[in-house]
Amino acid sequence: QPTKMWVTPKEVLLANALWVTEVTNQYFTLQRRKGHGTKGLSSLLVETLDAVMDTKPLPYRILHSTPNSEVSYEVASSLTRTEIFQNWEWLEANLLETLRNFESENEATEFVCCKIKSLVAQSGATTQVEDDSLNFKQNAAKFARVFNMSADEKLINYYSCSFWKGRVPRQGWLYLSVHHLAFYSFLLGRETKLLLRWTDVTTLERSNNVLFPESILVSTREKEYYFSLFTRVEDTFALMEQLANIAMRQLICEETYATDAHLASKRSRNVPKKASHLKRDLDARAHSEAYRTMFRLPSDERLDGTVDCYLWTPYNKQHVWGKLYLSSNYICFESRVKNLVSVVIPLRMLLLAEEVPKHAFPNSILLTTKTKANFLFAQVVDREFLVEKVSELLAKLPSTSVENSSSEKSSKASSQDLSSGDGSQGADVTCEPGKSLATQFGAKPSGEALVLEAEKELQWESHFADYGRGICTYRTTKAQELVLRGIPDSLRGELWMVYSGAINEMETNPGYYRRAVEASLNQRDLPSDEIERDLHRSLPEHPAFQSEVGIGALRRVLNAYAWRNPSIGYCQAMNIVASVLLLYASEEEAFWLLVALCERLSPDYYNTKVVGALIDQGVLEDLTRDNLPNLHSKLDVLNVLSMISLSWFLTVFLSVIPFESAVSIVDCYFYDGAKVVFQMALAVLEANQDALLKCRDDGEAMTTLSGYLSSVTNGTSGNNLRTSTSAGSPVTVQTLIYESYSKYGFITSNMIERQRLKHRLAVIQGLEDTALKNIIRNAGSDAVISQYLTTEELKELFAVIKVEQLSQHRWGRGPTLPSALPLLPYGEQYHLDLEQFQGLFLGLGPWTCGECPERLAARVFRLVDLNSDNWISLNEFFRIMGLICNGDTDDRLRVLFAAFLIPFVDEDDDDTGSPAAKDAVEAQETEVAAEAEEYFSSIEEIPSVVSTNVAGFKHSDLLDAVLKYNRESDTEWTSMSSGIATSCSSSESVTSNSKRSESRASPKAEQKSLPNMNQEQFVQLWRCVYRLFAQEQDVYHSLATVGTQLLQIGELGQHAAEVITRQPVEDPVSSLSEEAVKAWQTEHPQDPMPRTGSFEMSAVQSHEFEGRPASAPSSSKWDEHWCISFQQFRACMHSEEKLVAFFEARTPLAKSLQRYRQRKTERQSSITGSTAVAV
Known part of the structure; x- marks a missing residue:
């Protein structure tokens, strides 16, 4: 029986208001919401009403009613028509006949209500996993559908608010997910959509003015957005701050957000249920962070729960009201009165936790530590549950807990x-x-x-x-x-x-x-x-x-x-x-x-970008503006605060104050946290306010502050290693500390954290902008990149790569990036892996059709990956994509040719027997195409041989030949005989690598040339070229013709190499060409030599291949002497107009990027459509 759509029966007075009856009988009515699945005025009005009031119910429901009653009861509701009809059929089959036997309508109604309640209870009892509320599920499905979100993008919460579009507020709903902020409004047929990434947000502020009362300002690099009329603006803004903070940390250190799996199974009491598990997880994360900061606990400690209680303080014999905190390894207490009393008890030091049966205060718990210290807590709510929880946590601790004595011994031994x-x-x-x-x-x-x-x-x-x-x-x-x-x-x-x-x-x-x-x-x-x-x-x-x-x-x-x-x-x-x-x-x-x-x-202080210090520099500027406005105006003009903050904060004043005095500041720093450095900075600035206001430049201001700080003495120490050089009267550090606490003691750690979040957005986004400028500047100075890509194209490519990498890291699918050394150029500090490269290659490159674009992308990636670490740098990506997207025909042919010279293992490469390949063969109408396909079929089982044509040829030289070649040094074909000579000389180089560089050296330049291609590599190359035109039958004739020509050229080179072996000559190149021509005329007296540019030759059949097609293999292994050069490959490709047209066709990169983004959106939409239920 269906159990998921039943609801606890509730009264419905107006059964037909905004509903249409689909099916009805004596006791039940199945209804559909007006306007659902239709378009019209009624649909428009109902959708507007539901959107504004947030009362949008599920579109289908079943009501129970009796003939003489005016009250109906809703017993089931569903998102889909199929599910609701399952309930309807179950009611007709199981309840309808029973209800007809009741004499009283009231008894029938009571029976239905009891039966439905039992079904609801049964459904709840069998559900073990925590589910989101029904309303939340509806809005999550709507969020995914409206904004084309993938199934991985989970909604956290949604709030009713107004979005100010121009001067007109649009009432709607604000949706907050882990990585996006979205707004949707539907009023009288007009839709308003807004979608922002948290990583693009530069400012997040609360404002309260006449124009925008109780509003939230969200700024990006391009625009500002105002949201107002919130019902819970504090909660909304706090969640937005937290999500923006997570996004910024993802930018600076690639942190991946992951929910706490332990949270779902945690036992808890008196905890209100959250609509979203993600919202509960984020709240727990925020509470744990505040808990760790308050009690100085390790960064991996998670708060388990809190309870209000009294703490007995033996030093004054009183009970102090406060809150008890419990986590996996600690029990802590903080009084309600700030700084009155606090306690930290590590569970590793806890000896016993027991209930106190008789005490002046009820529900008391006594905690005894291994140092014989006792802590008494009274009026503990759910005392038994707390004691059980503490015992459970104690049992999970390692059996060999570290006691003080053993720790000291270990520490001493280690130090010694x-x-x-x-x-x-x-x-x-x-x-x-x-x-x-x-x-x-x-x-x-x-x-x-x-x-x-x-x-x-x-x-x-x-x-x-x-x-x-x-x-x-x-x-x-x-x-x-x-x-x-x-x-x-x-x-x-x-x-x-x-x-x-x-x-x-x-x-x-x-x-x-x-x-x-x-x-x-x-x-x-x-x-x-x-x-x-x-x-x-x-x-x-x-x-x-x-x-x-x-x-x-x-x-x-x-x-x-x-x-x-x-x-x-x-x-x-x-x-x-x-x-x-x-x-x-x-x-x-x-x-x-x-x-x-x-x-x-001091988080994020000590890294290559000193992000934390830059953030606190902004916090200091705000505090100075609020507390010393006149001085701030002066210092802002002189730009002094940016110069002093780094040295003051990074060393906690140790570098500017004599260390025997500065250690007293460090005492306060370890006790009260980071707020101490802000208090001290404000106290120093105030003490020098008059002198600073008189300064005429930044140098004078810095001299004033340096002299004052160097004269600070320790009133309780006689060990001053530095002598004061200031002409002013010295001040003791105790006086300075006292002034900072008395005047600026109102500054709290929470206040600092809020200010840090505000400036973290601006600082990190500023660093991102600077990084982008440096990357573009570095790429623009590269000769190859600047030749093929404009500045705007580089910016667009970098933006796409950044979005892709953020997407993979945030969803946990991206691998950890290799460590970026700060000494490397900016374009070498960012990397892409194979998966990321393939997605961009297929989305932006011209070779995306056919059956093997992924394998071709993998080969190109292997070509660019010089150190074979499965990573390529950003500059390497720019070079190869510029060549492929904006290069000419020869550029692209060079990349294609070189990609198959690199050793490459492809488990799925042997797939010519696939259905697609067989269909392509059957569709061929030309005999020469059939012969070429027959050739590929005949060599499938031939074992591979070691590729000797690239032996001793450096990978870097090969890539340089692709990216930095000199076109003038490439030999152009002028006659068939010269082509044979080139092939033969290349064949000689196969047998003697030492002579290759001499025979192919260019007198005009020292640019490296591509090595020759052997038979196995060519077969793989040409198979891939065939697959690029899988659905274009009219190109097959051109492909077969060029393929046959290249096979014959390679075999002519092989025959010439055998002649060399039998008859060595003094001049290998000239003699080789003559012997090759004589051999051809002797064996083919009826066939003239081909002319320049003509490759319409019949099948070549030498004495070695007599009785077989020329394109068939001669033995059970690859021909070691078979080879072709890039010049031969290029010339043959240029002989067919259709192939030239394909390889010279260009699409502006801007259009390719636009099409790529559109496909990503459509793919997300299709994923959403298959996983989210339409609302």
């Missing part, structure tokens, strides 16, 4: 082994394991500094006694106060590890650093060379980096991170940061601190 040497340098240098460089090389403070340092240590020890020490502590505003005062040197490394979250990654990855060092040992590449260059530039004034101990440790840390993250490798400024980390932390701890800084706290 690694510090014993780094291979080629410093092998005899040792350092104390697990200790920082400052403990070995730092000067001990004296006098007042020693007293202040001891006082800070006592304050922290007291804090540890009250709030706990290590990861599992109560983090309160008291800890923030101590951090702002400065962390003592003896505790700095430990607290950096805790507050940055680096300790979690180190303890969950024991031995990782050692493996990274060993893997990067003695590795010589671009990052390692840059590291070696910068090693002695890192804090050269500190004694630790004047010895091999510090240099060796810094080398190992930087090389290990370059090995861990090859997408970043090494970036300047990392050496300064790493050197300071090594002063206060052990080698392994410094490595994990560097990981936290580069990958979580």
Whole structure:
């Protein structure tokens, strides 16, 4: 019985409003929505009403009613006529006779309702997979149908809004998918469509003004689009921001969006069901990212769920209301009052989770850690479920969990082994394991500094006694106060590890650093060379980096991170940061601190494009404009902010402030995150505001700021290695930090993230525009590319390639691109694989008809792929496509000829027995075409021989001969005898490769020539040429004629080569030609020698081939002496006008690109039509 179309019975008062009855009986009525499947005024009005009100029901339904009742009940609905009639037939067969036996109509109605409810319940019980709501399915199908989307493009959500087209708002629906923003409106017969890629969006802003109240602005490079009148503008904008952010990350690092498969099977309670699984996945992704940022957790941690509860704080004996967070490896708590208290408990350190039966607060849970710390949570909703969930997560942890003691032992052993040497340098240098460089090389403070340092240590020890020490502590505003005062040197490394979250990654990855060092040992590449260059530039004034101990440790840390993250490798400024980390932390701890800084706290900073720093430069400009408007106007004119932000942000002020003062800023940075650098930057600018306003140029402004920063001192340190050079009064770093927090403490991490998203769009799109300009400029400087492709054609080709690669990467079908070295030209940093090349070759090239365009594309790709790594660069693609699309007849023939000289394995090449080939043979009307086809049939079983004609000929030389040949050096045919001589000389070169270059050298140029083609290669070439004209019977005669001519020429060359073998002569070329002519006249006294340009010869039958056609093979293997040159091949092809017309026909590349895009759209439409149900 059908179960998918039943619905819970609901009352319908006006059964015939906007509905047409199709079938009816005493108890049931099948109806169709008015206007569905028709065109007219009624259809127009109904569709407009449904589009505006979003009440569009399914087009078919079944109602239950009794003869004397005015109320009907909807019992089934469906998208298609076939499905609804299945329900109708089931009702007539199973219920109709039963209903006629009821005496009361009310009893019949009650029976129908109960029966349908049971069918609905049965359908729900048997469905195990989470399905989207019915309304969402309708809109998803409509989205796919209206915008011709493929089945892979899934709708996330849709919103009712108005799109301002000119001055008139169009009410409709905004559709958001992972890769597109779309709008559709249908009002009184007028359609409005808009489709944008997220990768094309440059600006995304919320605005609220008189003209566009509560609107969202979406900008691209070409136009601005306003959407307004949202019912939930906050939710809509948040989702749009998230999707734009995903698109930008795809542009800069080819990240592929993939849904979380774990999410669908996750058990949850009190969670509202989302209409779309993708929407649920994106929400979970956003919540997990905020969760990781809040508690400094590893980047792969996923939030499992949250619950409101109270936390008992023993330091003040109170209960604090807040939220408990649970993930795969952590239990965290954050108070509702900001910064009041927070807790991070790694599950690896959790010993016991139990319910507390008797307590002042009900539903309490007690968590006990391995360090004997207790955490009590009260009034926990669904306490039993939470305890069960924690126990389940604990059971999934590895049995050999890393405890503190074992981790410390492993860390010490690792440090001791690694510090014993780094291979080629410093092998005899040792350092104390697990200790920082400052403990070995730092000067001990004296006098007042020693007293202040001891006082800070006592304050922290007291804090540890009250709030706990290590990861599992109560983090309160008291800890923030101590951090702002400065962390003592003896505790700095430990607290950096805790507050940055680096300790979690180190303890969950024991031995990782050692493996990274060993893997990067003695590795010589671009990052390692840059590291070696910068090693002695890192804090050269500190004694630790004047010895091999510090240099060796810094080398190992930087090389290990370059090995861990090859997408970043090494970036300047990392050496300064790493050197300071090594002063206060052990080698392994410094490595994990560097990981936290580069990958979580300052994402995208340390790469070849320093994208993160450029984004934060824009954020700083906005903050300066909002908080220091007068100063911003001055700095904007001087362009100072762009000059200072990189050096300040990349090194966290370590390169501009004396490091003994800057480490206090690093203390705050690891505690509060990236917002600290913005606070400090604003405080520095405000402190110098008066002086900067008086500056007349950027140099004066930079001098003012440099002098101020270099005079910053540490009020609690007496170890100043730099002396102040500023004439102004020095300022302490503690004062500067206090000013930044008191005046700009309102800046939050969430605020920074929102601003980063805004500027990420502009920065990345700007980098994309710059990359396009560089690629076009680089391609335009290439002699071959500029000869065949214009600038506009290059831009259009690059745009198509970019769309294709984004499509493949976003849907997970594209392979990972090879790493792009920054030293390569721009056109060599982008690559295409075979699949991408084939799609573009078949879509844009002239050889797309017939039966073998894919194989021909594969051969051309193999020709261009010089290093045989299955990738070709963008410039290589431009060269070959320019030659094929815009070259002349000889250019195309040269590509075709050379493509079959490269060794190529094709499993499906032997297919002349295919039905298409057989049909083509049967359709031939000329005898000579039949003979040529008979030749191909006769050699199918002949084994291949090694191609000796290209032995010793470099692949690069072959490609150069195709792309950079000199037409004047090509020998033109003037007579048949000269052709024979050329063939014979070529045959001689087959037997002696050393003489080939001498016999074919051109006195006019040193351009390389194409090698000769052997018999096997020619058969494959001519088979492919035949297939290019699979449906053109009138060309077969020309093909057969030229094919026969080339076969005969190759055999004449073979006969001449045998004459050479029997009678060596002093002048091979001239004597060979004479012997060949005599042989022909002796064996064929009745046949005159062919004349210039005439190839209408009868079948050649020498004494070796007597009794067989000349085109038949002479033995059970390929003829080793058979060969033809490109000049012979070209001359024969030029002898047939139809073939010349085919190979010289050109289609403007702009039209080919337009046709290619149209075919892509039509193909998507056909895919959609086969997978999506029409609405």
